[in-house]
Amino acid sequence: MLDSGQGAAAQDWWRTAAIYEVYVRSFADGNGDGIGDLAGVRARLPYLAELGIDAIWFTPWYPSPMADAGYDVADYRAIEPLFGSLAEAEKLIAEAHALNIRIIIDVVPNHGSDQQPWFTSALAAAAGSAERARYHFRPGRGDRGELPPNDWTSMFGGPAWTRVRPAAEHGAAEHGAAEHGAAEHGAEPGPARAPGEWYLHLFTPGQPDFNWAHPDVRAEFASVLRFWFDRGVDGFRIDSAALLAKDPGLADLGATPTPGSSAPVEAAVAGLPAPALDGPASQPAAPHPFIDRDEVHGIYQEWRRIADSYPADRVLIGEVWLPDAQRLARYLRPGELHSVFNFDFLCCAWDAAALRGVIGTTLDAHDRVGAAPTWVLSNHDVVRHVTRYGRADTAFSMTDRQIGEPSDLALGTRRARAAALLTFSLPGGVYLYQGDELGLPEVEDLPEELLQDPMWERSGRTNRGRDGCRVPLPWSGDAAPFGYGPEGSVPWLPQPAEWKNLTAQAQQEDPGSMLQLYRTALRLRRALPALAAGTGMAWLPSPPDVLCYQRGAGPEAVTVMVNLGGRPVPLRPHQEVLLSSGPRPGGLLPPDTAAWLRPPAPGR
Ligand code: NOJ
Ligand code: CA
Secondary structure (H helix, E strand, O other): OOOOOOOOOOOOHHHOOEEEEEOHHHOOOOOOOOOOOHHHHHHHHHHHHHHOOOEEEEOOOOOOOOOOOOOOOOOOOOOOOOOOOHHHHHHHHHHHHHOOOEEEEEEOOOEOOOOOHHHHHHHHOOOOOOOHHHEOEEEOEOOOOOEOOOOOEOOOOOEOEEEOOOHHHOOOOOOOHHHHOOOOOOOOOOOOOOOOEEEEOOOOOOOOEEOOOOHHHHHHHHHHHHHHHHOOOOEEEEOOOOOOOOOOOOOOOOOOOOOOOOOOHHHHHHOOOOOOOOOOOOOOOOOOOOOOOOOHHHHHHHHHHHHHOOOOOOEEEEOOOOOOHHHHHHHHOOOOOOEEOOHHHHHOOOOHHHHHHHHHHHHHHHHHHOOOOEEEOOOOOOOOHHHHOOOOOOOOOOOOOOOOOOOOHHHHHHHHHHHHHHHHOOOOEEEEEOOHHHOOOOOOOOOHHHOOOHHHHHOOOOOOOOHHHOOOOOOOOOOOOOOOOOOOOOOOOOOOHHHHHOOHHHHHOOOOOHHHHHHHHHHHHHHOHHHHOOOOEEEOOOOOOEEEEEEOOHHHOEEEEEEOOOOOEEOOOOOEEEEEOOOOHHHEEOOOEEEEEEOOOOOO
8 A cells, every 4th residue: 555645645635635546448458459459558657656646447348248438337347358358457557656646546435337237137037026126127017917016217328227128028129228238137037037027227228227225236335345455455436426326216206306406306416517606505406206215325435435444645536517506515424435527627617716606605505514525526427528628619418418519629728727726726626538638629520320328229329329428638749649559449439630749749748738848837735835735725815807815824825816817817926927827928817827836934
């Protein structure tokens, strides 16, 4: 285990950590098959150390049929052969630790894969069997059970239920099953098979939801956590963390609102901007049948006890899309998760009032439970922020990704630079998504026949999905594969030719590049006590479209200014500009620019 992080005490290192998300299949391809792998990551660990991060979060690296890019896990205790082997993962963990980089891995507890042995045996077993009880199997509605058991829909569109077709009905096109065939796989026709039950999947049919009321499920995941903690991982990012507990009767959703929101359920889970940020803490009138149910907290209390039973701080990070800061904070109460992603911040428009509101609400809600806030601009599910910030509508919504909307990428890049200095100077932890540091834009013109995200098909080809933010990274050279894989290899998604200007190598040599800004900002964030502290922030008076705050006090204080307005503004009095995201002609802070200042010495 690590002795200490470079910027944070070993104790509570996660409170201020800079955590870098590695989307394994798109990071670096060591063997030239076009798919990123652990060998690729191992070769690039020195790059990540030089960037100045404290930890890597790996998206799922487990064996998977890839119905949802690895978020359909077939074996929680092994490594996907395309990515490498368990022995290689263990080497990677050790090599990262030697560089003072911690390792966080995804765990996917809401659902498994339809190819997982538990599920294939459930399909082969009878209705009412012990095997099926680990999932949500139900008879259908209607005279012949031909209708889904309830009205829930999948987060990716389409029904949340797939029918297991009985032998006698083979050839009949049942809802869902015909389209995917998940229920067909591994289902031996025979007398043991119950005719026509349906199973629940809040995502694709290849991702059957586990029944978290079943003791086997709880015991299995407790054992999975221990398996990886025993191998030295420093924490887990918990996928779909608010969805695990289901209404025992699987009641219809009907008009039940999302907790804290009047938005439709799908949209809110997917991350629509939060409503009324300053409203009272809301207690849902009736519990939602599958989002943020109170029972879910018992699971994380158990997981926290497991994490705490290991030496050195092991962390639990929740992926909780919940447009209600007070309900979100419940996951962070003492004895539960260490942190959650701040999706309100990610979804927020490039607008001073809106950002001030999100920052304030975040700080208040976390303060109440003694938790560390986090700040995140992008991840593998959302449109890259360079592209978002160059559009007329700069907010993010999963249900309307605005693909093809014009984006001024020069403007988006300028704002992304300012946003980096905003993000890295707020108290708490930060998340970077691979390629943020290169200023990569979304790739919006991938040919339709290459799209792999299940969102594309399940939305009836209306939502192009998330492939545009998952294009393999450009490392070096003038043409694809840009050092992502060996010369002549073909990346699993094509890289734009213009990325020759955005390679890590090209940016390494350019002092004004995004990469150099990230390196400098991350280094200063560790080196300046006011920023490294993780707490203490006070708003300073400023024009309405300028964010201005102070971190720390006394001679070590840092003042942060972010100009989101249309006109240059004077810098506050200062003795030194520590860092700025762009030039400051005439000593003014131009639009879409941020600066870190050392305020005048007291008494001057
Ligand atoms: C959230 C993950 O980030 C996303 O990529 C995935 O599709 C869903 N959870 C389902 O696992
Ligand atoms: Ca590979």
